[in-house]
Amino acid sequence: MPNPRMRDPFAPIEVAVTSLLGIFGLSIVGFVLLAGFQFALNGHTQVSFATVGDPSSCVVTDAGSVPRFIVGGSGVRPSEGIEGLRRSTASADTDEWRICLTDANGLQWAAARVEPIGNVASLLVTLLLIRGIIRAARQSGLFAYATARRLRRLGWFLLLLAALGPFLAAAARGTVIAAAVRGESWTDQLAHPHLSTSLVCVALGVLTFARILRLAIPLQEEVDATV
């Protein structure tokens, strides 16, 4: 019989995951309704969700990752447009460029959407995997092989996401930049993949915890069989 004074260990994460999934679902429903309403009225829509519905094909990249654009370009830096900047006592700079294609082909259109859609999709998959772990733990118990297996699956997913996601995003970003900037190749961005060391640490932490859980299962079984 569970101790009524003992707090549910899954309550905080379950509330967070359920809330995020709810917000996610509401956003999609809201987007579909609003876009459909606008489309029915005007024949086109101005709302977008993770760049879906966005008419332009844009990517955001580090200023330093497009050297020709910075050094040889004659464009105005965004910081120069700050109104009221006291140039005698202050300076401002930007480390990001937003590069948009006005007439993107199908591949470039898709490439511009890889990163934002990928971010949303990976968040959704992560939330669903966490919900799966919570459900497995509630059904089979925390110290169960099913729970450990699901936790391990989440760890591998996060590790693959941390290792491959940035390169896929960089290749997609490079495709748009190569079309927008003369002398740029889609492979140039692969040198600036924006690897997330914190995500790698989290993934390794989850994998380690899954391994500890698997080792703890026989110990828990012994405790359960102790009278």
Add this chain to the structure above:
Amino acid sequence: MTPTTPSQPDNRVVVHLDKLLLARGMTLTELADRVGITVVNLSILKNGRAKAVRFNTLTAICEVLDCQPGDILTVE
């Protein structure tokens, strides 16, 4: 009544709880009430499915049944 043989292959400890209960004219439920542990746990012990017994459980059973641990457990 035959003593309960262990269910684990490496375990050769035999539990004689049923014999002691019969001798004292006591039921498992009554023993569970007096010892303060659940019937389910006592049943696990009686049927040889327990992997370990806590000293305080053994002490409580021995006090109620007026016996020694060796009367409850023997090694085959």
